Amino acid sequence: MTLALGCIADDYTGASDLANSLAKAGLRTVQTIGVPAAGLALPEIDAIVCAFKIRSVPAADAVAAALQAETWLRGQGAGHVLYKVCSTFDSTDEGNIGPVTDALRARAGEPIALVNSAFPEAGRTIYQGHLFVGALPLNESPLKDHPLNPMTDANLVRVLARQSRSGVGLVDRKTIAAGDAAVAARLAALVQEGKGAAIADTIEDADLETLGRVAMTHKVSTGASGLGLGIARALVASGRVRAATSGSAGLEVVGGPAACLAGSCSQATLGQIAEAERIMPVLRLDAERLGTDGIAETDRAIAFAGERIGAGPVLVASSGTPDEVAAVQAKFGRDAAGHAIEAGMARIAEALVARGVRRLVVAGGETSGAVVERLAIPAFRLGPEIAPGVPVLHALGIAGGPMVLALKSGNFGAPTFFADALKLMP
Numbered sequence: 001m002t003l004a005l006g007c008i009a010d011d012y013t014g015a016s017d018l019a020n021s022l023a024k025a026g027l028r029t030v031q032t033i034g035v036p037a038a039g040l041a042l043p044e045i046d047a048i049v050c051a052f053k054i055r056s057v058p059a060a061d062a063v064a065a066a067l068q069a070e071t072w073l074r075g076q077g078a079g080h081v082l083y084k085v086c087s088t089f090d091s092t093d094e095g096n097i098g099p100v101t102d103a104l105r106a107r108a109g110e111p112i113a114l115v116n117s118a119f120p121e122a123g124r125t126i127y128q129g130h131l132f133v134g135a136l137p138l139n140e141s142p143l144k145d146h147p148l149n150p151m152t153d154a155n156l157v158r159v160l161a162r163q164s165r166s167g168v169g170l171v172d173r174k175t176i177a178a179g180d181a182a183v184a185a186r187l188a189a190l191v192q193e194g195k196g197a198a199i200a201d202t203i204e205d206a207d208l209e210t211l212g213r214v215a216m217t218h219k220v221s222t223g224a225s226g227l228g229l230g231i232a233r234a235l236v237a238s239g240r241v242r243a244a245t246s247g248s249a250g251l252e253v254v255g256g257p258a259a260c261l262a263g264s265c266s267q268a269t270l271g272q273i274a275e276a277e278r279i280m281p282v283l284r285l286d287a288e289r290l291g292t293d294g295i296a297e298t299d300r301a302i303a304f305a306g307e308r309i310g311a312g313p314v315l316v317a318s319s320g321t322p323d324e325v326a327a328v329q330a331k332f333g334r335d336a337a338g339h340a341i342e343a344g345m346a347r348i349a350e351a352l353v354a355r356g357v358r359r360l361v362v363a364g365g366e367t368s369g370a371v372v373e374r375l376a377i378p379a380f381r382l383g384p385e386i387a388p389g390v391p392v393l394h395a396l397g398i399a400g401g402p403m404v405l406a407l408k409s410g411n412f413g414a415p416t417f418f419a420d421a422l423k424l425m426p
């Protein structure tokens, strides 16, 4: 197997979002959980997305994980490695986008890395270095209230500079519209100015195609699904990959009980939970009790779901409004609250799978990471797309027969997302 593209994703929902974009562009793609064990049999593929849970861990841990994955991906033949970050640039002044990009660039011996988190299909665009979420600048969007990494500055050149060793410059839209040579010249000029990373503007997919072609002349880049799409299209257009009609599988029946878990506190997920209440039993966890008496609170959820999954899907949610999240964080501290709630969700998932659940929908990247790690699923192949950035995932390398999951990024999906997902997970 010779890989055309190796990717390292900083969270699990982001990994499946990227894998979905690559598959839609025709790349045969597998998502692995971390670096897979040597014995895991992988099908013939063009791209691998190694999923990690390194968005909100200490920067040194994120760098170590990314470098380990880089070594493995290069060993599989990857000429280019894309570090997949969130389209809303989720990070803090400590990292981890800057430190990991610096480390991957140094490892590859590259003077500069393109950094672009745009995903126009999901409403993420960048102009003059400023990230917009729909019509709102990042710092006015719901991301300002994110429980782990509130985003309070829309200027990505500044945001990345605060967390990087290297200087950061801008490749603006006008330069991108002028084509590949103009972008390459701008990058060369930034290197002369001593910059080690370049935020690139993007308004539409055509910009990403230019950036994808330029990225492929380098060994490493950092971006979201949009840049992945640009790179995938560049690989197909150059003939380095023969595009499959679709890199993902069609609808497959798995059957058995279904459950949904939500740990994301995004506005989108809060709306989806409210909508789900119309069609399935929903248990709202007491987040504070998860912190003080996690076993009792998760036992309550396991009993609630266990009594009902025979009759149809159920949803268990820890998600709270910004005020509720603030109250829980004031009591336990931000990280401790997040860890306790994630551990609770993982315990509930494990218990539900032990009770026969083979169709599982999880909302939230950190939450999905905790759940998938607990279920010890080594890899996924791609199924149909539920919503932009959210595919059905078929578990590979597990015992007990087929199992499908959907790992939803907090902000993604229509209000009817949970019903939409279950329809494609028969």
Ligand SMILES: Nc1ncnc2c1ncn2[C@@H]1O[C@H](COP(=O)(O)OP(=O)(O)OP(=O)(O)O)[C@@H](O)[C@H]1O
Binding pocket: 011, 013, 014, 146, 147, 148, 263, 264, 265, 266, 287, 318, 319, 320, 324, 325, 326, 328, 329, 337, 338, 339, 341, 342, 363, 364, 365, 366, 367, 368, 408, 409, 410, 411
């Ligand atoms: N009621 C709550 N109070 C405080 N923190 C919570 C609460 N419910 C969930 N959390 C924590 O908030 C964090 C949500 O992060 P998660 O990545 O799961 O969602 P997200 O950021 O919306 O999704 P994504 O990363 O895909 O955009 C988790 O650490 C979760 O445990």
Ligand SMILES: O=C(O)[C@@H](O)C(=O)CO
Binding pocket: 011, 013, 014, 015, 017, 018, 085, 086, 087, 088, 119, 224, 225, 365, 389, 409, 410
């Ligand atoms: O890029 C995105 O917005 C998502 O794939 C994601 O990473 C959310 O966690």
